[in-house]
Amino acid sequence: QVQLVQSGAEVKKPGASVKVSCKASGYTFTGYYIHWVRQAPGQRLEWMGWMNANSGGKVYAQQFQGRVTMTRDTSISTAYLELSGLRGDDTAIYYCARGGGPWDEIDPWGQGTLVTVSS
């Protein structure tokens, strides 16, 4: 079945960087996009950007420009999200999800990775 499995929880200090991985299985990785979405505690879903898993082309939400980097390794069907200059309000669950379908649907989602930023 189509599945996205993310790396484990991280605890980082303010100013540090974090890199989250997302391993895809059950479909042709390069045939779709990968979206990254985050959710702070008790808050709404926040779209961060997407990456074309084939070309590597990417689009970032404006509020993350300059701090976020999305990459992939097609040989192992894995996408990565790196966020730098971490602040306390970056504490959130980070989700990867498959996109690029004909109806712009985002499905399925990874299980989420909790990133905690604390001194």
Place this chain on the structure above:
Amino acid sequence: SSELTQDPAVSVALGQTVRITCQGDSLRSHYVSWYQQKAGQAPVLVIFGKNNRPSGIPDRFSGSGSGNTASLTITGAQAEDEADYYCNSRDSSGNLLYVFGTGTKVTVL
């Protein structure tokens, strides 16, 4: 960037019908999709396109829309439908950007 606005919370009696709305300029020209998020879990796609359900989603979930408003209807709500629901579409300020709605908490009484 544009916003997709949803009512913060709605309640529905067990077995009754509830409609959740999503408003935004981008809905005039882009597809909408709906996601269900239960407490402590990742979101799950429930409706996409005009009114398409992924396999495994009960047919009590349906979608509709007109102009700048999209709706998700649960006909015969069940206890397990209690969750947060989010709409999603492209951003009206740029075709390459996406945006999620503000979210609606559905309580089944």
